[in-house]
Amino acid sequence: MKIIVAKDYEELSKKAADIIAQEIKTKSNPILGLATGSTPIGTYKELVNLHREEDLDFSKVETFNLDEYYGLDSTHEQSYSYFMKKNLFNNVNINMNNTHIPNGLTEDIEKECKDYDALIEKKGGIDLQLLGIGVNGHIGFNEPGEELSTGTHLVDLETNTIKANSRFFDSIEEVPKKAITMGLASIMKSKRILLLANGENKKEIISKIIDGKVSTNVPASILQVHSNVTIIIDKEIAEYLN
Ligand code: F6R
Incomplete structure (x- = not known):
């Protein structure tokens, strides 16, 4: 695991955007795995800046998002589909047909998951997974447990995850209790993985995934066995690790 320390969130976002931009510039058809949540918002902002100021070209980029809430329409403001459009897709020259997010309103969950995995395979797998x-x-919504799923699947969110995500909703009751998430196989098959973490509340978990044992109780610990993982952390986390 390669660890990069950034002095603050802004620098972390710039470093992450530079790595992604490099991938976009050097591959003819880059396949990116994308995440939502608060952490990558700064990275997407930087990527939009690079598009506007340095003509970073997204026309050949194809994307697969990690997850989507189950039961939310893609126009719902808290859906990950909406998030991606707002923070990235609407602000760069990406072809929307090349963006993929699990359909949270699917009536055939099994088919939706199978098709999602098959499409990733067909495209040759993910080049860079954020x-x-x-x-x-x-990671994604692969929650701790006795077993981890390999393929895309429907998952019951942990109470703590629901609580953490309630900050984006008017009330905790509105937070979906389930999500569709890419499994660990698609993530681990990515050629390169870029994990971002900042802030006080992430320091313990980062220390566990870097130094702890590989365990299904800490899903991200599996990243220790991937050969090309870069983790960008801020100074606050770095100081805790030392
Ligand atoms: C989001 C995702 C989640 C988030 C995680 C951290 O697509 O897959 O695993 O990355 O919940 O969320 P934030 O960045 O909001 O702390």
């Missing part, structure tokens, strides 16, 4: 991390060690 990840945030939950305080419980989840």
Whole structure:
């Protein structure tokens, strides 16, 4: 695991955007795995800046998002589909047909998940997967437990995850209790993984995934066995690790 320390969130976002921009510039058809949540918002802002100021070209980029709430329409302001349009897709020259997010309103969950995995495979897998991390060690919505799923699947969100995500909703009751998430196989098959973490509440989990044992109770710990992982952390977390 390569660890990069940024002095603050702004620098972390710039460094992450530079790595993604490099991937976009050097591949003819870059396949990006994307995350939502608060952590990558700054990165997407920087990517939009790079598009506007330096003509970073998204026309050949294809994207697969990690997850989507189950039961939310893509026009719902808290859906990950809406998030991606607002923070990135609407602000760059990406072809919307090349953006993929699980359909949270699917009536055939099994087919939706199978088709999502099959499409990722068909495209040759993900070149660069961007990840945030939950305080419980989840990546995507692969929550801690006795078993971890490999493929895209429907998951019951942990109470703590629902609580953490309630900050984006008017009340905790409105937070969906389920989500569709990419499984660990698609994430681990990505050629390169870029995990971002900042702030006080992520320091313990980052220390666990870097130094702790690989365990299903800390899903992100599996990243230790991937050969090309870069983690960008801020100074606050770095100081805790030392
Ligand atoms: C979001 C996702 C989640 C988040 C994680 C951290 O697509 O897959 O794993 O990355 O919950 O969220 P934030 O960045 O809001 O702390």
